[in-house]
Amino acid sequence: MKINKPKHDVNPDLAKERLKCNFNIEEVTNIIDGGKDKTVQRKKIEDIALNNGASLDEVPEECLSIKERYENAVRKSCVYGNLVRNEMLEITGIENFESPVLRRTADAFFKDISPFMLHLGMFVPTLIGQCTPEQTAEWLPKALDMQIIGAYAQTELGHGTFIRGLETTATYNPEKEEFVLHSPTITSYKWWAGGLGKTANHCVVMAQLYTQGKCHGTHLFIVKIRDLDTHMPLPGITVGEIGPRMGFSSADNGFLRFDHFRIPRENMLMKHAKVEKDGVYVKSAKHGKLTYGTMVFIRVTLVSEMSFNISKAATIAIRYSAVRRQTELRPNEPEPQILDYPTQQHKLFICIATAHAFQLTSCWLWNTFQAVLADMKKGNVDTLPELHALSSCLKAVSTSDALSHIEQCRFACGGHGYMLSSNLPFIYSFVAATRTYEGDYTVLLLQTARFLVKASEQAEAGKKLTQTVSYLNRTANADRLNWDNTHEGIIKSFQVIAAGKIGQCVKSIRDRTASGMDYEDAWLMTTVQLVGAAEAHCRAVLLNTYWSEMRKITEASSADVKKVMHQLAVLYLMYWALEKTGDLLKYSSVSKKDLDELQRRYEELLAELRPNAVGLVDAFDLRDEILHSSLGSYDGRVYERLIEEAHKSPLNDEPVNQSFHKYTKPLMLGKL
Numbered sequence: 307m308k309i310n311k312p313k314h315d316v317n318p319d320l321a322k323e324r325l326k327c328n329f330n331i332e333e334v335t336n337i338i339d340g341g342k343d344k345t346v347q348r349k350k351i352e353d354i355a356l357n358n359g360a361s362l363d364e365v366p367e368e369c370l371s372i373k374e375r376y377e378n379a380v381r382k383s384c385v386y387g388n389l390v391r392n393e394m395l396e397i398t399g400i401e402n403f404e405s406p407v408l409r410r411t412a413d414a415f416f417k418d419i420s421p422f423m424l425h426l427g428m429f430v431p432t433l434i435g436q437c438t439p440e441q442t443a444e445w446l447p448k449a450l451d452m453q454i455i456g457a458y459a460q461t462e463l464g465h466g467t468f469i470r471g472l473e474t475t476a477t478y479n480p481e482k483e484e485f486v487l488h489s490p491t492i493t494s495y496k497w498w499a500g501g502l503g504k505t506a507n508h509c510v511v512m513a514q515l516y517t518q519g520k521c522h523g524t525h526l527f528i529v530k531i532r533d534l535d536t537h538m539p540l541p542g543i544t545v546g547e548i549g550p551r552m553g554f555s556s557a558d559n560g561f562l563r564f565d566h567f568r569i570p571r572e573n574m575l576m577k578h579a580k581v582e583k584d585g586v587y588v589k590s591a592k593h594g595k596l597t598y599g600t601m602v603f604i605r606v607t608l609v610s611e612m613s614f615n616i617s618k619a620a621t622i623a624i625r626y627s628a629v630r631r632q633t634e635l636r637p638n639e640p641e642p643q644i645l646d647y648p649t650q651q652h653k654l655f656i657c658i659a660t661a662h663a664f665q666l667t668s669c670w671l672w673n674t675f676q677a678v679l680a681d682m683k684k685g686n687v688d689t690l691p692e693l694h695a696l697s698s699c700l701k702a703v704s705t706s707d708a709l710s711h712i713e714q715c716r717f718a719c720g721g722h723g724y725m726l727s728s729n730l731p732f733i734y735s736f737v738a739a740t741r742t743y744e745g746d747y748t749v750l751l752l753q754t755a756r757f758l759v760k761a762s763e764q765a766e767a768g769k770k771l772t773q774t775v776s777y778l779n780r781t782a783n784a785d786r787l788n789w790d791n792t793h794e795g796i797i798k799s800f801q802v803i804a805a806g807k808i809g810q811c812v813k814s815i816r817d818r819t820a821s822g823m824d825y826e827d828a829w830l831m832t833t834v835q836l837v838g839a840a841e842a843h844c845r846a847v848l849l850n851t852y853w854s855e856m857r858k859i860t861e862a863s864s865a866d867v868k869k870v871m872h873q874l875a876v877l878y879l880m881y882w883a884l885e886k887t888g889d890l891l892k893y894s895s896v897s898k899k900d901l902d903e904l905q906r907r908y909e910e911l912l913a914e915l916r917p918n919a920v921g922l923v924d925a926f927d928l929r930d931e932i933l934h935s936s937l938g939s940y941d942g943r944v945y946e947r948l949i950e951e952a953h954k955s956p957l958n959d960e961p962v963n964q965s966f967h968k969y970t971k972p973l974m975l976g977k978l
């Protein structure tokens with residue numbers, strides 16, 4: 307495999323690690339990419355995007371002012387967008403505009419975030435999912451060609467989670483065949499939409515639809531908010547940026563207020579529900595929640611996004627841990643590489659395994675999503691609730707796990723991990739937002755819990771359940787599972803934990819209603835348990851999917867690759883079994899002796915994986931331009947890079963900062 311040759315000598319410790327690796331790295335890269343041809347395609351696209359240096363910044367993004375950072379990000383977005391439009395989409399095919407390969411190369415341009423991210427990320431998918439064929443013909447080519455730039459304006463100052471509580475109104479006027487968009491209260495300001503503040507000239511707006519004097523709930527509208535030539539906000543539109551936040555600092559999350567702003571009837575996105583010229587409302591024939599489709603789509607894609615982010619953080623932390631030496635183990639012996647500490651391996655090897663677990667699960671989820679879309683095309687929406695439950699819990703758990711693993715990667719890099727030049731803080735703050743946006747963690751797990759409670763009741767009634775909850779048919783009446791110390795045994799025990807927790811929720815709700823509480827209060831009182839049950843279900847799905855997909859995907863692999871992929875999956879199973887010993891003790895016959903044995907085997911596995919650690923992160927094949935890290939580059943020149951980056955600090959532009967003469971010296975002389 308062609309590796310981008312480092313310009314400098316590779317750090318000797320890192321070079322030695324690469325000699326230790328006992329499997330074919332390229333084979334694992336091909337597995338991650340989804341096949342050899344996909345690796346070739348990815349590398350071709352990366353060469354187009356990155357070889358001309360257009361992604362590089364002279365001054366690090368973080369050293370710029372807010373305005374400069376935004377302006378620089380727009381500049382790079384345009385260069386990048388142009389490359390995507392003219393060269394990269396030709397290779398992937400225009401239908402793959404959301405390809406992970408494009409996503410990966412975008413990261414080389416933006417350490418933080420592109421102000422255009424939501425254009426391709428949500429605006430375009432909404433047009434694809436919510437437009438009639440005529441609307442698609444009108445809007446989609448312009449959006450894909452970037453003649454118009456869009457945002458997704460759903461959340462308001464007062465409501466993000468509870469979509470039915472949104473206050474923006476779209477009132478239909480049949481005489482003029484127009485909708486009037488209005489923000490009636492301060493809490494109805496649209497708030498948060500990425501790219502809305504300064505970049506977008508269009509946006510998709512979620513608003514309460516009124517026609518013939520009646521409210522029909524939230525619907526989507528496409529709205530032009532700025533003049534295409536001058537970029538000035540149109541009359542009736544107040545738009546701006548919401549201010550600095552934890553991350554997302556090179557983008558322009560926006561606010562938007564409508565003052566009786568008129569749009570043509572054709573601007574309601576009418577694939578599912580519509581308003582006729584005379585004002586008659588025709589509701590979706592299929593399902594009431596199809597306007598939420600973009601959210602489901604993004605939740606599905608976020609699982610792979612989390613895999614990518616963990617793989618970046620793991621690459622940085624593991625390469626750094628191979629270079630970094632700290633603390634004598636025995637007097638007069640060299641300090642060990644910190645990667646030799648089992649505690650460090652415990653923090654980091656799970657990250658490699660999780661990146662694989664999420665990647666394989668995301669492919670499986672994507673196929674499930676495509677199958678549901680195909681069903682819906684034929685008018686069958688029966689599979690939608692299961693997809694909604696699945697995408698909700700996988701989005702919640704994958705973003706939450708990614709966040710804590712990335713934090714562990716930062717801890718694993720000690721003080722240097724706190725430097726922005728390590729890139730770990732950027733990765734962390736990006737992923738922190740994913741736990742909240744596109745549906746908050748708790749809220750989404752409660753959506754899954756609704757589905758699980760219904761499924762449990764169906765199992766109780768002897769009905770056959772769909773695939774992801776079919777374990778409830780087998781385990782509904784099981785009390786404590788007989789512990790079986792095999793991989794399949796661990797997976798089964800997680801299904802029993804999930805079934806037990808769901809059963810306990812059903813019982814709590816029933817006990818509470820039997821004692822006089824109404825159903826809503828009984829549900830509310832049980833929500834802490836319900837969140838736990840949905841998380842347990844998600845763990846069972848993740849463990850089962852990772853294990854079975856790993857076995858399938860490595861069927862034709864070489865023995866060494868099979869072995870290391872198998873070791874990672876076993877590590878994942880053991881890690882989670884040990885994390886959940888309380889649940890295992892409650893729901894299975896596992897003994898202290900069994901758990902001690904599991905712990906011993908886990909520690910041995912860390913040692914077995916140790917020689918392959920650097921090889922495993924090299925297999926993610928993340929170019930230095932994408933990693934943006936002083937600690938994680940391929941050559942391991944950690945200390946040299948830290949010094950080079952320090953010299954880029956604007957505070958080092960002159961030997962004495964003016965504040966000394968203005969403030970410090972007068973203070974020292976008592977003249978302030």
Ligand SMILES: CC/C=C/C/C=C\C/C=C\C/C=C\CCC(=O)SCCNC(=O)CCNC(=O)[C@H](O)C(C)(C)COP(=O)(O)OP(=O)(O)OC[C@H]1O[C@@H](n2cnc3c(N)ncnc32)[C@H](O)[C@@H]1OP(=O)(O)O
Nearest residue numbers: 426427460466467468469470595598601694743744745756
């Ligand atoms: C190149 C690009 C690459 C980049 C990739 C990287 C990044 C990603 C890109 C973009 C992301 C960036 C920024 C984020 C943008 C946003 O955050 S947009 C805003 C997102 N907002 C939310 O997610 C809000 C969350 N809230 C909800 O989803 C819903 O309000 C709710 C589900 C919590 C509740 O909805 P309600 O309307 O109140 O419904 P309900 O009464 O509770 O439920 C009624 C029944 O409907 C079912 N249901 C709910 N949602 C769905 C759905 N989506 N699909 C199918 N069914 C659904 C629900 O389960 C109920 O069913 P019952 O059978 O139990 O009655």
Ligand SMILES: Cc1cc2nc3c(=O)[nH]c(=O)nc-3n(C[C@H](O)[C@H](O)[C@H](O)COP(=O)(O)OP(=O)(O)OC[C@H]3O[C@@H](n4cnc5c(N)ncnc54)[C@H](O)[C@@H]3O)c2cc1C
Nearest residue numbers: 458459460461465466467498499500739742743744745748
């Ligand atoms: C970086 C970023 C980018 C974003 N981009 C966009 C965008 O482009 N477009 C857009 O429309 N929106 C965007 N959002 C908004 C985002 O989708 C919402 O913030 C998110 O859905 C959470 O909603 P909320 O802010 O109303 O939180 P809230 O719902 O107010 O949550 C606050 C707390 O209340 C809890 N809570 C709320 N409801 C319940 C419940 N029913 N049961 C139990 N607990 C509950 C939550 O768990 C949480 O702990 C973005 C947000 C961020 C942070």
